[in-house]
Amino acid sequence: MLTDECISLPQTEEGLATFHIVRCETPSLALHEMPDLIAQExxxxxxxxxxxxxxxxxxxxxxxxxxxxxxxxxxxxxxxxxxxxxxxxxxxxxxxxxxxxxxxxxxxxxxxxxxxxxxxxxxxxxxxxxxxVKRALPALPEPFYNVAPAAVAKALHQLRQQQVLHQKTGATHAAALANQAGEIQVIREDVGRHNALDKLIGHLLRHDALATAAQSLALVSSRASFEMVQKTAAAGIPTLVAVSAPTTLATQLAKELNLLLIGFGREQHFNVYSHPHRLTSF
Structure with missing residues (x-):
């Protein structure tokens, strides 16, 4: 008979914890002990x-x-x-x-x-x-580079491939910076979506790379909330691509700050919520 004693204390390494858990298989309801990786929080x-x-x-x-x-x-x-x-x-x-x-x-x-x-x-x-709640940020300056849909799709594909912690645990968000060709330049992960974006922006600051952000796009594996738009604009990144949905406040702020906001990002399709004129067909 399985008891709580079958579940061990975690052993941690590089943002991960290894637990011994019990899995229930359906429809047989068979119980199996096995190791599992869990994201540290x-x-x-x-x-x-x-x-x-x-x-x-x-x-x-x-x-x-x-x-x-x-x-x-x-x-x-x-x-x-x-x-x-x-x-x-x-x-x-x-x-x-x-x-x-x-x-x-x-x-x-x-x-x-x-x-x-x-x-x-x-x-x-x-x-x-x-x-x-709302910081006094200036609108992002024009002119901007145009964003190719193919570059967005390529960056989204790479985002999924490069989420190492998420692949192991299924519990983390990611924030990444991609260039105009859709190649991801840097990615950061965290159990908190705001933390992941702050880590990405912090990396750019520490490596004196914020200037390149003006010709790049940010991607997040989460929804696009008001604060995610605000953080992206504060870093001078003119495009935010979210895997999930935006909110009304996020959409309004993106329009005010000249930020191209994309939601429900998939390789096959995505929705544009602000400044669609910045998309190009090439």
């Missing part, structure tokens, strides 16, 4: 100049990318040069990332301050007022 506390600011729940990979990207997309820092140092400390309770930022950014920290019990769902939980 841990509390990640962000501190700025020693001040506790937010606690996220995320996958403990590419943590410096996450910290830098979050700081930038939240408007806490203006450029990567505003971050002097990033220290990552592991403890039995989770991870603490302490960022040393420019004193001029402390005012922005106070204005955008959150007291979060971080979640893998809503990225806006904990804001102190409705006015904090």
């Amino acid at each position: 841990v509390p990640i506390a962000l501190q700025f100049n020693g001040i506790s600011h937010a606690v996220l729940l995320g996958t403990p990979l590419d943590l410096e990318d996450l910290a830098v990207g979050f700081s930038y997309t939240e408007g806490i820092v203006r450029t990567h040069s505003d971050i002097y140092d990033v220290q990552v400390q592991h403890s039995p309770d989770g991870i603490v990332i302490d960022l040393d930022i420019a004193s001029a950014c402390l005012q922005q920290l106070k204005l955008r301050r959150r007291q979060l019990a971080g979640r893998t769902g809503c990225g806006l939980c904990g804001l102190e007022s409705l006015q904090d």
Whole structure:
């Protein structure tokens, strides 16, 4: 007879945990013990100049990318040069990332301050007022390059192929940057969709590659929420392709910020929700 003793404690490596589980096969209802890979989800506390600011729940990979990207997309820092140092400390309770930022950014920290019990769902939980929801971002500058549907389809195909953690666990989201030809240049994964996009943007900042983002497109394996559009525009990326649906606020913001928003992205078809004139047939 199988009991809870058949389920072992996890053994972790590179964002994964190995559990021994029990699988039930239908229609025979036969029970089998087997190993299974599960995506890690841990509390990640962000501190700025020693001040506790937010606690996220995320996958403990590419943590410096996450910290830098979050700081930038939240408007806490203006450029990567505003971050002097990033220290990552592991403890039995989770991870603490302490960022040393420019004193001029402390005012922005106070204005955008959150007291979060971080979640893998809503990225806006904990804001102190409705006015904090929408950042004062300028519209993306024109002219833009046109986007070929074939490039979108190619990038979506590569996105699925390159989601290594998702292939092993089925539990993570991905955010990727592709060039005009649809070739993915970098991809980041996390159990939180906002975290994955922050990791991608943080990587671009850390490698002084935001300038190339203006000629690229971002892809996310999730829905396109308001905040996902806002983060993409803040990074200067003029196109966002989402595997799932957009929301009304996301669509409205994409129109305001001159961002080409694509939803229900599939290799065979996709929907365009803003600025369809930027699609080209070549």
